[in-house]
Amino acid sequence: MNLEATEEQKTIIAQVRRFVREEIVPLEDKLDPDASELPPEEHARLVAKVKSMGLYGLDIPAEFGGPGIDMTTRVLLAIEMGQHRAGLYAPCYGVFGTAGLAQLYEATEEQKEKYLRPMLRGEKRGFFGLTEPSGGSDPARAIRTRAVKSGEGWVINGSKVFISGADKADFGLVFARTDPEKGRGGVTCFIVETSNPGFHVRRIVHTLRSSHYATELQFDDMKVPDSAVLGEVNKGFAIANERLSRQRIPYAAQCLAPAYKSHELALDYAKQRETFGAPLSSRQAVQWMLVDNELDLRQATWMTLAAASKCDQGVPFRMEAGLAKLVASEAAGRVVDRSMQIFGGYGMTKDFPFERWYRELRIRRVGEGPNEVQRHVVARDLLGASLK
Amino acid sequence: MAVRMTKAWTPLTAENVKRLSGQLGVYQLADAQGGVVFIGFAGGRSLFGLRGEVEGALQAPPSGATQFRVEVNQQYTTRYQELLMAHVHDHGDVPEGNRGKPLPRLGRLSPN
Numbered sequence: 021m022n023l024e025a026t027e028e029q030k031t032i033i034a035q036v037r038r039f040v041r042e043e044i045v046p047l048e049d050k051l052d053p054d055a056s057e058l059p060p061e062e063h064a065r066l067v068a069k070v071k072s073m074g075l076y077g078l079d080i081p082a083e084f085g086g087p088g089i090d091m092t093t094r095v096l097l098a099i100e101m102g103q104h105r106a107g108l109y110a111p112c113y114g115v116f117g118t119a120g121l122a123q124l125y126e127a128t129e130e131q132k133e134k135y136l137r138p139m140l141r142g143e144k145r146g147f148f149g150l151t152e153p154s155g156g157s158d159p160a161r162a163i164r165t166r167a168v169k170s171g172e173g174w175v176i177n178g179s180k181v182f183i184s185g186a187d188k189a190d191f192g193l194v195f196a197r198t199d200p201e202k203g204r205g206g207v208t209c210f211i212v213e214t215s216n217p218g219f220h221v222r223r224i225v226h227t228l229r230s231s232h233y234a235t236e237l238q239f240d241d242m243k244v245p246d247s248a249v250l251g252e253v254n255k256g257f258a259i260a261n262e263r264l265s266r267q268r269i270p271y272a273a274q275c276l277a278p279a280y281k282s283h284e285l286a287l288d289y290a291k292q293r294e295t296f297g298a299p300l301s302s303r304q305a306v307q308w309m310l311v312d313n314e315l316d317l318r319q320a321t322w323m324t325l326a327a328a329s330k331c332d333q334g335v336p337f338r339m340e341a342g343l344a345k346l347v348a349s350e351a352a353g354r355v356v357d358r359s360m361q362i363f364g365g366y367g368m369t370k371d372f373p374f375e376r377w378y379r380e381l382r383i384r385r386v387g388e389g390p391n392e393v394q395r396h397v398v399a400r401d402l403l404g405a406s407l408k
Numbered sequence: 409m410a411v412r413m414t415k416a417w418t419p420l421t422a423e424n425v426k427r428l429s430g431q432l433g434v435y436q437l438a439d440a441q442g443g444v445v446f447i448g449f450a451g452g453r454s455l456f457g458l459r460g461e462v463e464g465a466l467q468a469p470p471s472g473a474t475q476f477r478v479e480v481n482q483q484y485t486t487r488y489q490e491l492l493m494a495h496v497h498d499h500g501d502v503p504e505g506n507r508g509k510p511l512p513r514l515g516r517l518s519p520n
Contacts, residue, residue, distance in 0.1 A: 052451040053452035185515075221516055223411065224486060224489075224490045224493075227483075230483040370453075
C-alpha cells in the first residue's frame with residue numbers, strides 16, 4: 021500500500037495551497053469575519069485566475085468537460101481549499117467552480133441541457149430539497165410532501181426545511197411522496213423551477229452558522245409537468261441515497277481543512293507566546309494538546325483517504341464513508357477546541373478564525389446525516405442479518 | 409423571531425445613541441413618518457458595535473433619517489439579509505439609503 025501522494029497530486033496541492041495563502045487569506049482579512057461571499061469584482065478576478073491555472077471546474081466529470089479527478093485527489097484538495105476563515109462551508113468562496121447537483125448527471129438529455137449545463141457554466145443555481153419538518157434522517161418515512169398525478173403532470177403540496185440556497189436558486193430538486201403506501205418505494209424526485217407560482221420561500225432559518233442561512237419552503241398547488249420527474253416515478257429515494265453516501269467523503273475532508281489550519285496556528289503560537297518566563301510549548305499541558313491534535317488529524321485523514329480509495333476502486337464504500345464522516349467531524353471539532361484553548365482569550369475573539377470554525381464544525385456532526393445515523397449504518401454493515 | 413423588526417423607533421440624537429451597547433447586531437433608520445430608509449449591521453469589524461455604526465449615521469444621516477432602532481443579534485449577517493429581503497418583498501426595492509451601496513446577493517423571500 022502506497023500512502024504517498026503522486027507527483028501530479030503534489031503539484032496541484034502546492035498550487036492550491038499557494039492560491040489560498042496568497043489570494044484568499046489577504047482578501048479575507050478585509051471582509052467581515054462572517055462573510056461567505058467575495059465582492060463580485062474580486063470573485064470574477066479570482067475565477068479568471070483559477071481558469072488560467074487550469075484548475076476551474078475540478079469536480080466536473082470528464083464527459084462534461086472537467087478533468088475528472090478521482091476521489092482521493094478530491095479529498096487532498098478539499099483539505100487544502102478550506103484552510104481559511106470561510107473555508108469549511110465556502111472553500112475559496114467557490115472560485116474553483118461547481119460540479120452542480122450530482123443527481124443531474126442521471127437526468128435526461130433535455131434536463132441536462134436545461135439545468136445541468138447552465139449550472140456548470142455558473143449561469144443557473146439549484147437547491148436540494150429533501151428534509152421536511154417531520155425529519156431528515158429518515159427521508160423515506162419522513163417525506164410528507166405529496167405529488168398527485170393530474171393530467172399531463174403533477175400537483176405538489178407540502179413543505180421543506182433546512183434547505184440551503186433555495187431563495188437564490190433558479191430551480192431545485194424536490195422529493196415528494198407519490199405513493200403513500202410504499203415507504204421508500206413511494207418517493208419521486210422532481211425538478212422544480214423557483215419561478216413557479218406555487219413555490220414560496222416562507223422563512224429564513226438562522227443557525228449557529230451565522231454566515232449563512234437555511235430556508236423553509238412551502239409548495240401550494242405547485243403544478244409541474246411530467247418532464248419534471250428526475251429518473252423514474254417512485255424511485256427518488258435511490259437518487260437521494262446515492263448522493264448521501266458519496267458526499268460523505270469530501271464532506272469529511274472539508275471538516276479537516278480548518279482543523280489543519282487551527283493546528284498550524286496553535287503550533288506557531290505555542291512557540292512564540294511566553295508565560296512565566298517560558299514559551300507555552302515548554303508546558304507539558306500544551307504539548308499534550310498539540311499531540312492530541314496530531315493524533316486526531318492523522319487518524320481522521322487516513323480514514324477519509326481509505327474511504328476515498330475504496331470509492332476509486334469501485335468497491336462498496338458505504339461503511340468507510342460513514343466512518344470517515346463520523347471520525348473527521350468529531351476530530352476536527354476537538355482540534356479546533358484545543359487550539360482555541362492554547363490561544364486563550366484571543367482564541368475566543370473575532371480577530372481570529374477559531375470561533376467561526378468552532379461554531380460551524382458543530383453543525384458538521386449533524387449535517388449530511390447525524391453521527392448517530394453514521395454509527396447505525398456502520399453497525400448495520402458490521403452485524404448484517406443478525407440485526408432485527 | 410419575527411421576520412420584520414417591530415420595535416418602537418427612537419429619535420436619532422447624540423444622547424440616545426450614546427446609550428447604545430457596543431454589541432453586534434442590526435439596525436434600521438427611518439424618516440419622520442417611520443418609513444425605513446436604511447438597514448445596516450454592526451459586524452465583527454465594527455468599532456464599538458451598534459453604537460459605533462449608529463453614531464456614524466448620526467454624523468451623516470442617510471436619506472434624511474431622524475429615527476433608529478436596533479436589535480442585538482449574533483447572527484447579524486443573515487438577519488441583515490433577511491431584513492433587506494423582507495423590505496424588497498414589502499416595497500419592491502431595498503431602502504433608499506442602501507441603493508447604490510455594496511449589497512449581498514439577495515434571495516427571494518415570501519413571508520406570510
